[in-house]
Amino acid sequence: MSEKSTGQYALEMSHISKNFGPVIALHDVDLKIRNGYIHGLIGQNGAGKSTLMKILSGYYPSGTFDGEIIVAGNNVELKSPRDAQQSGIAIVPQEITVAGTLTVAENILLSEFNKRGLKLYAKRDEDKAIEKFLADNGIPLVSSQLVDTLTLPQKQILMIASALYMNPKVLVLDEPTSSLTNDEIGTLFSIVRNLKVKGYTTVFITHKIAEIMDLCDSVSILRDGQVVYETDRTHFNSDTLISNMIGRSIGELYPTKNVIKSDAPVVLSVTDLIVENPRKPGEKMLDAFSFELRAGEILGLGGLVGSGRTEILKALFRENSVLAGKIQLGDGKVYGDAIPDALDAGIAYITEDRKIEGLLFNMTIRGNLTASIMQVLSAKGVLKRKSEKEIAKETSKSLSVKPSDIEALIGNLSGGNQQKVLIGKSLLVKPLIFMLDEPTKGVDIASKAEIYQIIHDLVEKGAGVLLVSSEFPELLAISHRVIVFANGKYQGEMVGDIDKEHELMLMAIGGK
């Protein structure tokens, strides 16, 4: 909170350059953040955001980079994270870092404890003081609560509270929304807005344009180690922001839709299907609905989180049960009610939860890609290493998975590349119907574009795709048609058109 009259900027980083050997990580970066602003810093993975923040946090000490840092008008030399803290820079890291066996108040006071050394800890008084601090800043936490019992978003908020308690001149939030749901993001935003009212200056790092549009007063876009664009709220335009971030125009993000052949056969037809609610056995998730999917078609399933989209996909995949109705393949055939039956019928389900359900994290790209075709790759139970490698290499290349080394561990890949491997894994089974559940969740924009292209290629080759996505523009831009569910009911169908986001939203909230 800087009331200092010596300038209008809470933080200035000027002419910052940093190399790692021959690699230029940052080139002459200027970042100026006005007092009391919420300043967005966006950029894709590898754009230089984290290098810049590591410089600001003292992790890369002064001397290892060029340029200067000015906090509230004072030139500072940051030699360590401690220096950064003392200069009034508080950084809330992306990963949850809290002490679980301590209470909320104790976590917030930790920096204070450190200064006090060996002093009596008066729990009651401290709890009261922190209770007041939390209330003053509109932070919904209870000071005496044990941190282990907090939810993930509460822990995120606690980290912000702890940073705030150091009374920083600049508060830096590093991708704070990456693990939060929409509701939780709302709570976080209202806290950040409240801090603004209190006079705090915040740097908000994200790669989600919508969050910038919603929350920030100004924005800087980093790309390839340079600030390529900066502006303030009055000039915000989401297309401009996106194209600056990805370095190409928005139209190029989505591939042009293929035309479905007039004689394209139906590959899946669903009639009066009633899906069971997996959390309440015997009860239905949704009223009966019907639809058809044709070869070469991308059919979007629209709705809010919890509207039953995932449950429909899982029912078709036979992971969830159905209570009534008919599911038929193209030739009118039906398939059994176990997952292997669905696989045999040529249905692939690409889960939204790649961490838990989708990938083998301690295995290589090769191992993951070929995991479901082991039988094909084996002769009398012995794996044919050579053909396994060839197939893995080929698939990895066709999906442009990075790194190109198929022996790299999945756990070390970026979200986008993990997703590509996940798709590649089902691709190898050569299914007729792909069901993709949130395929671009947690994926940066460049990888998104690649994933769209992959989906596009699938239908070009004659597969049918069922797509679930919470990002409505994406859903509309990719799908030929979108069927919408809300309030446990089928709401209707609309043409996939990126300009109809408003219409889709109305339908998804059940308002038609």
Added chain:
Amino acid sequence: MKSLRISPIGKRVIFVFIIFGAFALLKNSFATYDSILSIVQGIAFVGIASAFLTLLITSGEFDISIGANAALAAIVAGELVAKSHLSLWLSIFLTLLVGLVIGAINGAVVLIAKVPSFIATIAMLFIARSFSVYISQAKAIENFPGLWKGFKGSVMGQYFSIIVMLVVILIGEFILNYTTFGKVIAAIGANKEAARIAGINVIRTKFILFMLTGVGAALAGIVADIHFSSARSSLGTGWELYAIAGLVIGGTSLFGGRGTVVGLLIGLLLMQIIASGMVAGGIDPWWQTVITGVIVLISLGIDRKRKKVFVNE
């Protein structure tokens, strides 16, 4: 309902009383003053040696060498007093210094050379134990002069070790759970990164705790010398295991983040009551260790359930 809630420590105290009561019913002589005194006496040295170890463990580190460290201290103090005829206070001071240095070496090996504390202090266990045997030539040092010897048999001598233990345990408990430094220790054990973000110097704090643990172990060696009026290199054999068992029973997390020195006292007491009770009851002593093992497992089970609410209360 709230008033009926019993703290984890309270539950453990009740449990100790129940076990004690059960043995007392079996054997009347168990509940006598002398019997109780000998039980408490029996845990005094290991209690002194492991009080500050609790702090170290709460910070997420370990020290296996406390018993060997105590033995070395006992021998060094014995040599200084009985053979070199240094004054009592100077000898105590120098011996505590030896403990401090051993703790500092442990700390340096773990924190600077980055050797896991379990391994580093096992190495120290062997080294310190060997030195204590070598210096004493595996013989007990007996001829303690003056005040040192006069302790034995006197009233003060009888309670001395118990008083020192209680003082050390209360100091440890006070630091750990009633001071800001204690919260820093727990924070480091719970999440090193979170502590670092708060500006805490994790390495320095742990280093202090290693030294404190070393001093505590040396103090146990000195108190044992005073109590027995003799010094033996075999002192402290297996203390590390009793300390770990006592800590677990008492409710300290061996992974760090949460510790209680009073809980350690209760854990040690419980084990000693069972051991003494079985001897008094004429039960094969072989069963003692079996029962101790079972209790350790049971208390782990209690903690898994209680983990979330422990510090809160």
